[in-house]
Amino acid sequence: MGGYDPKSPSALFKRLEREHRRSAALWDAESTVGTAVVDPGGEWATALIEAKGPGWSTQTRFTTLLLDPIVLADFAKPLPVRIGKYLRALADLVLSGTAFRIFRHAWRFGCYFLFPFACLVLYALIGALAGTLAARWTNALIGLALAVLIFFGLARWLGQRWPANHLMDLWSFSRDFMRGRRPDAEAQLDRFTAHITETLRAKPCDEVLLVGHSTGALLMLDLAARCLKRDPDFARRARHVSLLTLGSTALKAGLHPAAGKFRADMQRLAADPHLEWVEIQCMTDIINFHRSEPGRLMGLTPAANKPFPLVRNIYLKEMMDRDAYKRIRRSFFRVHYQYVSGNTRRYFYDWFLVCCGPVALGNRMRMKQADLVRRPEGQAPSEHAA
Structure with missing residues (x-):
């Protein structure tokens, strides 16, 4: 789920294919994004992504959850x-x-x-x-x-x-959302929840990633809590079920006194030992809570021996070549979208490998940068390709 902007599925998947192709070349890999199938109601779109590299291959069902009906109604x-x-x-x-x-x-x-x-x-x-x-x-x-x-x-x-x-x-x-005054958003999130839980029951997979970018991170955290409430076994539907928040602004709700329901939902997620949450923050990006600990600031008590979230900071100078970094560093919104754009240098955080690589998100985030560079496929020593 992206941020609070209208998105054309065709444009989004075209951009995804372009950015994945750029990153895949860095890792001696290939990526093919299939034709997107759009929900008749226009609320989500799904495409099959096939990727392969030295010694591994994966298939990813990539679904984007669209907020267009809500955003365009507000703009009007x-x-x-x-x-x-x-x-x-x-x-x-x-x-x-x-x-x-x-x-x-x-x-x-x-x-x-x-x-x-x-x-x-x-x-x-x-x-x-x-x-x-x-x-x-x-x-x-x-x-x-x-x-x-x-x-x-x-x-x-x-x-x-x-x-x-x-x-x-x-x-x-x-x-309005954090105060429970957006029935349109509540209804749409409930439809997203039904779609996700029903899809996982019908089509098992190795890894489930619920990804939220910007304000989409706030909504995706809320959505994950809905999935867990609708299906108590949700976090055990795959070997790895993880939340990934990118450039998150969720603390604008997490720090609000009136957002008690949101914090209670987050505690329900934290208490599930099978669910992992990874948050990626960036110093160059002003539209995130850089160097914060969202779980601690919301007063969450995670399951034993589980950081919630696991926070990793990224540095654009290390994931982009000098010319590419110079082109975007003064554009606040372009920097904010680098989380979901292709890298131009090998780095532990890579949007292509997160979506389509052979290593589960949590394992990848715990690997050392040197290990990733030595293994072009980004494969952990203890794992085999999907």
Whole structure:
């Protein structure tokens, strides 16, 4: 599950094939992404990925869970409504103390949180200045009308060019979801849950990965709890059942006093000894809680001898060549998408090998970088190819 943006299945799988092909070449491997089959309701799409390298081959059923109906409905609301909902979410996060906890544990993410508000203040200042000047030459009523017109004009124009309007909707959605006020999202997650649990019963596999990127990490954690509730044996449906959160923003809910149900669900996951959670964080990416311990901050008590999550930090300079890194390092959103993009250097975290490699996620995350480089197929000494 990706973040809070609309995604075309055809474009997504085309990009996946391109990025996998780039990474596969690094490991002397090949990857073929089949034609995606889209659910009639347009809520998920699945493609078969076949990969092979020296001494191994795998088949992966890759399913993307689509949030388009929710996101596009939010985007379609009138701009004044979107601004009002964002300001209410902002007030909620500030008055509840959540904003201060966010800044305490990830100040750069806190700045990202305030970006839409800073944009609104800028629009208001420009509108007020223009309105004041107009009032001097005409009258106060005309000046006020011009100020309001300029404010909403800038909010519509610059808010689309910049990601401000998108982020306003994101924070409004996040606030409503953590408070249980998004019945549309609840219903869609229930349909995702039914699809996942029924698929696993019908089509056994060696490894199950529930992957969430950005806000999708928050939703995927919630979805995993739903799967476990619907099917108590969910975490034993395969030899390896793991959660993987990439550039996660789940702590925006985990740190909120009103998100008690979410934390209770996370504790249910932590208590299952068969379920593993791996979180990948990145210093270069401002849209994540870098160097945080989500489980500890949410007060989780994991099963004995099980880190929950196992946190690994990645460094883009080590997974990308110099020119590729220079091209993206100043683009916040491009950096944020590197978790699900192809590497240009061999590295322990590799999106292609996570999805299609012969080693289970948890084992891969515990391997040393030197071992991976010596074994082009990325195979652990104790494992055999799937």
